[in-house]
Amino acid sequence: MTTPEHHLPDSVDTVVIGGGTGGAAFAATFAAHSDGTVLLIEAGPDYGARIDGNWPADMLDARSIPLSHDYELHTASTVGDSRLDLPRARILGGCSAHNGCTASLGARFDYDEWATQGNPGWTADEVEPLLEWVRDRFQVRRYTMDDLTPPQRAFVEAGILAGLPFADDLDDLAAAEGIGPMPVNVTADGVRFNSAFAFIDAVRERPNFSILADSTVTRIHIEDGVATGVFVQHPGGVNFIAASRVVVSAGAYHSPALLLRSGVGPADELEALGIPVEVDLPGVGKHLVDHACVQLDFAGRPGLVEELAALSWNPDEQTVGRAKSSLCDDGPYDIHVFMVAGANSGHPGLPPITLYGGAMRARSEGSVTLAADLDVVNPVIDHRYGTDPEGYDRQVLAESLELLERMVAQPELAQVLGERVPGTADPLANIVNYCHPAGSCKMGPATDPLAVVDNTGSVHGVAGLYVADASIMPAITRGNINLPTAMIGARIAAGLLDLSPLDIASTRSTQIA
Numbered sequence: 001m002t003t004p005e006h007h008l009p010d011s012v013d014t015v016v017i018g019g020g021t022g023g024a025a026f027a028a029t030f031a032a033h034s035d036g037t038v039l040l041i042e043a044g045p046d047y048g049a050r051i052d053g054n055w056p057a058d059m060l061d062a063r064s065i066p067l068s069h070d071y072e073l074h075t076a077s078t079v080g081d082s083r084l085d086l087p088r089a090r091i092l093g094g095c096s097a098h099n100g101c102t103a104s105l106g107a108r109f110d111y112d113e114w115a116t117q118g119n120p121g122w123t124a125d126e127v128e129p130l131l132e133w134v135r136d137r138f139q140v141r142r143y144t145m146d147d148l149t150p151p152q153r154a155f156v157e158a159g160i161l162a163g164l165p166f167a168d169d170l171d172d173l174a175a176a177e178g179i180g181p182m183p184v185n186v187t188a189d190g191v192r193f194n195s196a197f198a199f200i201d202a203v204r205e206r207p208n209f210s211i212l213a214d215s216t217v218t219r220i221h222i223e224d225g226v227a228t229g230v231f232v233q234h235p236g237g238v239n240f241i242a243a244s245r246v247v248v249s250a251g252a253y254h255s256p257a258l259l260l261r262s263g264v265g266p267a268d269e270l271e272a273l274g275i276p277v278e279v280d281l282p283g284v285g286k287h288l289v290d291h292a293c294v295q296l297d298f299a300g301r302p303g304l305v306e307e308l309a310a311l312s313w314n315p316d317e318q319t320v321g322r323a324k325s326s327l328c329d330d331g332p333y334d335i336h337v338f339m340v341a342g343a344n345s346g347h348p349g350l351p352p353i354t355l356y357g358g359a360m361r362a363r364s365e366g367s368v369t370l371a372a373d374l375d376v377v378n379p380v381i382d383h384r385y386g387t388d389p390e391g392y393d394r395q396v397l398a399e400s401l402e403l404l405e406r407m408v409a410q411p412e413l414a415q416v417l418g419e420r421v422p423g424t425a426d427p428l429a430n431i432v433n434y435c436h437p438a439g440s441c442k443m444g445p446a447t448d449p450l451a452v453v454d455n456t457g458s459v460h461g462v463a464g465l466y467v468a469d470a471s472i473m474p475a476i477t478r479g480n481i482n483l484p485t486a487m488i489g490a491r492i493a494a495g496l497l498d499l500s501p502l503d504i505a506s507t508r509s510t511q512i513a
């Protein structure tokens with residue numbers, strides 16, 4: 001049910017802030033398995049159930065990344081990165097409604113490491129049923145070499161010639177090094193299957209669930225260490241909605257911004273901003289991580305752009321290679337190589353083909369804080385790509401470039417790629433983002449000085465306040481993070497409901513419960 005503004009409730013049992021990947025998975029799972037009222041507040045529009053057919057065409061078309069609902073965020077450009085655009089979607093479904101749809105679960109090591117860092121309940125064995133469940137709900141499909149475009153095939157073959165084994169299991173927790181077609185959450189007719197379709201549509205009709213769209217939470221009210229509700233700005237004004245439980249799922253940039261605005265964060269930073277301190281939590285907005293990338297740009301052989309444009313469906317990020325750098329001592333691989341070739345750019349003006357190398361265990365850490373105007377929608381974001389003191393990220397990126405150059409030297413791929421586009425003489429001087437921000441409200445025990453939430457998603461020091469999105473990742477998973485983020489939302493809901501991941505995952509039908 002979508003809540004009209006004039007019917008805003010005074011109070012609900014649970015408020016979920018943000019209907020992106022984590023928020024949709026949390027809200028739907030929680031509403032489906034409980035009777036308490038759940039209000040999902042989303043800053044962007046809700047275009048309704050998929051079956052109603054009202055979603056804008058560009059948000060459904062999985063061939064490219066649309067920017068029509070973009071927040072237009074960018075890096076603060078202090079150190080380590082030039083001024084980079086940071087695409088984020090303001091819409092029900094969040095970034096899953098405009099992303100590249102590649103479906104990766106990460107590696108077993110990633111989750112075991114989360115548990116080792118003091119987060120019981122998050123080992124690979126424990127979360128695997130939920131990862132498989134979210135993969136199921138996103139309707140992830142595997143592809144064969146026959147489904148690939150000519151450049152994608154050439155890319156995979158060049159990777160094999162450069163020494164990587166062929167892989168057709170890239171969405172498997174146990175997958176190791178390899179290159180092949182990447183599974184994607186795209187329907188047979190080319191629709192990006194976002195988290196609103198995957199989770200929300202199944203609970204829209206439940207009497208205990210409602211959505212307030214086009215409305216931004218500006219502050220969480222905290223009284224004597226207890227979250228009591230939210231202030232929400234909607235087209236008709238500002239209201240306070242009381243809640244017994246507040247769940248923040250506004251994503252890795254906006255979740256810390258909202259906590260800071262609500263007085264939860266480093267005391268010195270809050271005092272300097274003039275925000276009354278509710279809880280001194282030094283980790284809020286720190287430990288911002290992403291997969292740093294380098295890129296090589298090509299013009300494409302004559303006629304290629306037109307040929308690709310004429311294809312009915314070619315998700316252009318559909319081939320991925322995984323490799324191990326000389327520094328990788330913590331798991332099966334730490335490098336991604338992938339090719340974007342087709343309609344996609346995400347950033348207008350990019351060349352027709354770009355090859356990327358990604359550092360999938362990047363160690364550089366950035367931050368999110370508020371500007372003097374305390375605006376939670378436009379926080380100050382500083383990623384500091386490639387600045388880790390030991391130079392680990394740069395070394396891994398340099399090795400990813402060496403692998404790409406070995407691939408580019410293969411005649412078939414070279415023929416498809418055509419001329420290099422000038423301007424990328426030193427890709428390491430121009431590190432770019434993979435659009436996987438995470439970690440800025442890190443999960444960890446109270447003894448961890450940077451921990452913001454505990455292993456249940458509960459914010460340290462504030463009763464009734466939780467975070468459930470990519471921001472709580474203690475370490476970023478070594479793959480695209482949409483599916484892991486959905487797992488986080490469902491995992492935190494399961495914990496609050498006192499259900500096991502298996503209890504949730506056993507509801508595999510079209511209905512969540």
Ligand SMILES: Cc1cc2nc3c(=O)[nH]c(=O)nc-3n(C[C@H](O)[C@H](O)[C@H](O)COP(=O)(O)OP(=O)(O)OC[C@H]3O[C@@H](n4cnc5c(N)ncnc54)[C@H](O)[C@@H]3O)c2cc1C
Binds near residue numbers: 018023065252434
């Ligand atoms: C361009 C791009 C391409 C990507 N490609 C892939 C890919 O191919 N595969 C993959 O696995 N991952 C991909 N990702 C990453 C993945 O989509 C995101 O990591 C994931 O969606 C993040 O989920 P989240 O819940 O943390 O945040 P989001 O999905 O960003 O959700 C946050 C939601 O909160 C809302 N919100 C924010 N502030 C407020 C507020 N104050 N009040 C109310 N609502 C608020 C936002 O509007 C948004 O809907 C991509 C990301 C981008 C940006």
